[in-house]
């Protein structure tokens with residue numbers, strides 16, 4: 425095919441065949457090697473003069489970029505530099521991340537990506553991914569038909585309405601699909617040219633964006649109701665026409681839309697919602713590891729779920745399955761969980777409950793006779809005190825919601841309380857780990873959504889685990905792609921959770937962190953992928969033979985190294 429950018433078969437042999445030359449080649453981020461083009465390649469591809477004379481290596485290119493990053497004082501500045509690098513030279517971008525993973529994940533992902541989305545219009549420079557706006561919806565097929573997308577195998581899509589805990593960021597939400605797909609490659613080894621970030625621009629209700637003359641999105645209030653549903657339907661149908669076997673990941677949709685869309689499409693194509701299912705897997709995996717460290721089985725823990733939106737509902741549903749695996753009936757499993765919305769503990773009969781929340785509400789008799797400090801909805805503190813909560817999970821985006829009083833009360837209920845303030849970015853975390861350790865005399869087992877520095881307490885250094893779905897979705901996607909799974913089943917999500925739990929350092933040593941170091945994320949991604957692929961086979965949604973999976977995974981994984989180029993002569 426003359427206008428194909430990458431020939432996979434050739435690439436496997438470390439050769440890229442392309443028709444592009446000169447500027448056209450240098451301006452393509454998937455093909456540009458900058459100063460690393462060899463003398464011979466400069467001759468063949470007409471690059472003399474367009475590049476400085478120095479023939480560089482990937483190693484000295486990394487050194488140059490790292491210096492620039494180190495000289496940049498702000499997280500946003502570093503984010504912006506990394507985005508520019510990604511749009512300039514993908515191999516160098518991923519190689520730099522691979523060499524400085526702990527330092528750079530917080531730059532390309534949470535927390536810096538949050539400000540990246542808030543200020544996306546300020547730094548938008550080059551096209552990356554696809555913006556599909558509501559007024560352009562009838563052009564969808566034409567947009568997707570672009571030959572540039574011939575090799576796409578997976579998509580992350582957002583409508584920008586619930587960006588981390590920062591609310592509606594409109595078209596700026598594109599920073600999230602871009603960031604998630606960067607981790608598809610950095611942690612999952614999925615080739616970047618198989619990945620397409622998409623932003624569905626259905627408008628924004630963020631007044632600051634509506635008033636901002638440099639806002640890059642459609643300056644219009646959000647389309648809602650049947651028009652929105654039809655927009656999503658048009659999108660899914662167009663995607664399926666273009667790529668019938670695509671993997672479609674939904675990201676950072678507002679809670680009710682997230683759950684509704686997942687329910688509607690999960691049996692129609694290979695799709696998952698990361699906030700619902702990826703978060704459920706990382707949280708369940710962390711808890712399965714934590715209970716081994718506490719010595720108290722999951723079925724004997726009492727869990728407060730603070731925030732019952734897309735993440736909270738997803739976590740509760742997978743936890744119920746894990747509690748059933750631990751020997752409880754469905755009804756007994758539900759009794760272990762106390763779920764909150766913005767009003768307080770969810771109790772049946774509350775008119776504010778949404779459809780997805782009704783099955784999670786407690787019965788009125790469950791809370792009868794409770795000693796409560798305040799009239800009206802029951803607070804987290806009163807629930808911790810009365811229900812003798814042992815595990816606290818936060819997906820509320822309410823900074824500081826886990827107060828000293830509540831955490832000290834929790835510490836009375838368990839020798840090793842488990843506390844997971846999962847909200848992102850850092851500014852929205854329900855608590856800071858240093859406080860949690862102080863208030864629990866160093867006993868709490870902690871996992872946070874965004875990265876936190878280690879904490880010194882009682883003469884020891886406690887590394888804080890990052891309970892973020894980034895431990896799951898890159899491996900989940902890789903396992904799905906390699907096994908050619910047709911659907912994403914609950915069994916595949918649970919397999920990812922259990923694999924993560926099995927890799928926990930706390931399983932060997934109760935005082936070790938709950939999750940592997942971020943530096944091991946790539947290994948975790950591969951292990952999760954294998955578990956997901958095996959589950960897909962076991963559940964009958966993949967036709968691969970179990971013995972083939974490992975080899976196929978290793979063959980598929982992309983490494984950030986420069987390849988040799990060959991010129992394809994043709995009519996393009």
Ligand SMILES: NC(=O)C1=CN([C@@H]2O[C@H](COP(=O)(O)OP(=O)(O)OC[C@H]3O[C@@H](n4cnc5c(N)ncnc54)[C@H](OP(=O)(O)O)[C@@H]3O)[C@@H](O)[C@H]2O)C=CC1
Nearest residue numbers: 588589679731732733734735765766820847848873892893
């Ligand atoms: N660590 C990780 O991997 C992940 C972290 N997250 C983080 O979780 C947070 C929530 O995400 P998501 O579930 O998708 O968002 P949603 O908007 O879908 O849900 C938020 C939930 O929090 C509740 N809430 C809001 N205010 C309060 C309050 N004062 N007290 C108690 N509950 C409150 C909401 O209540 P109501 O139902 O009444 O509106 C809702 O149930 C975000 O910060 C996000 O970044 C999300 C996914 C992954």
Ligand SMILES: CC(=O)C(=O)O
Nearest residue numbers: 588676699848892893
């Ligand atoms: C991590 C993530 O997906 C979120 O905060 O939305």
Ligand SMILES: [Mg+2]
Nearest residue numbers: 588675676699
């Ligand atoms: Mg998300």
